Amino acid sequence: MDSDLNFQSRDDIRNMGLEEMRRQKILLASELKAIDAQISDLAFNNYGTYADAGRATHDCSKTFGEMRDKTVNLSDQAEELTTAFQEFRAKAKKISDEQELVRKALDNSNPLWELLTLPSRMNICVRAGYYDLAYTLTNYGMQLQQQTQLYKNPLIKKVADHLVEARAYLLEELFNNQSTENCCSST
Numbered sequence: 001m002d003s004d005l006n007f008q009s010r011d012d013i014r015n016m017g018l019e020e021m022r023r024q025k026i027l028l029a030s031e032l033k034a035i036d037a038q039i040s041d042l043a044f045n046n047y048g049t050y051a052d053a054g055r056a057t058h059d060c061s062k063t064f065g066e067m068r069d070k071t072v073n074l075s076d077q078a079e080e081l082t083t084a085f086q087e088f089r090a091k092a093k094k095i096s097d098e099q100e101l102v103r104k105a106l107d108n109s110n111p112l113w114e115l116l117t118l119p120s121r122m123n124i125c126v127r128a129g130y131y132d133l134a135y136t137l138t139n140y141g142m143q144l145q146q147q148t149q150l151y152k153n154p155l156i157k158k159v160a161d162h163l164v165e166a167r168a169y170l171l172e173e174l175f176n177n178q179s180t181e182n183c184c185s186s187t
Helices: 002-015 018-045 047-071 074-106 111-116 118-128 131-146 154-186
Strands: none
Touching: 018 047, 111 118, 111 154, 118 131, 118 154, 131 154
């Protein structure tokens, strides 16, 4: 089909006269100038759009390039950040646990406070003459000394040792009272 069209236009050109060819040449030149003028008008009227599109393309390329460069190391930094957050969380939990332990220790209803007041109670019992109670406290001190896990704690060791040491003072007090009673009753 192309070859038929090709032969037909060759035949048309052969049959055309010189004058007709000149008119066709002028007509084609005129159409070419019109197309050239339209392209110029199109370029001139839309130059701003083309320039803006070109700048936008350039800016987008630059921005995406910068983003790519900045995000290359992001996964490594994310791992470091995750590790830091986990360490922070562990430390915060430890501090929270310690704070709770201190809060419980400072609570007056904590049995630890009762244990720590046993030496002063022992002294009060001996001075007030409650020897049976004082003797019970000294036995409790001996029991604490025998419980090796508890006795390793310095606070409990100090309380237990004080209670056991007070046993000698208690016995001395009992002997003094006994000899005072014997002395007073023989007169």
